Amino acid sequence: MKGHIKAIILIVLGLALFVPLASTFPDGLETVAKYLGIEEHKPLWQGLMPDYTLPPISNAYASTYLSGLLGAIIVLVFAFLIGKTLTRDSAS
Numbered sequence: 001m002k003g004h005i006k007a008i009i010l011i012v013l014g015l016a017l018f019v020p021l022a023s024t025f026p027d028g029l030e031t032v033a034k035y036l037g038i039e040e041h042k043p044l045w046q047g048l049m050p051d052y053t054l055p056p057i058s059n060a061y062a063s064t065y066l067s068g069l070l071g072a073i074i075v076l077v078f079a080f081l082i083g084k085t086l087t088r089d090s091a092s
Helices: 005-020 030-034 060-090
Strands: none
Touching: 005 060
16 A cells, blocks of 8 residues: 555544544634634635534534545645655756
């Protein structure tokens, strides 16, 4: 089995194990802003996965799991493409 297939399988298994442990409490910056009474403005753009969820999916666990998996795949694809581009240019 190729190395990248093993890495993808490990990522999927890691997400399956650690997604239920994700904190539902706000992060440090959000807590400080709330403590200081700073209001958050409505964003200009919601993004693809607001608050680490996929809005069309109603099940919170599945939504968080799939957004984590999709995010990991997006990062891996971009890292792979950047790596291919950089190594192709340096080999020429």
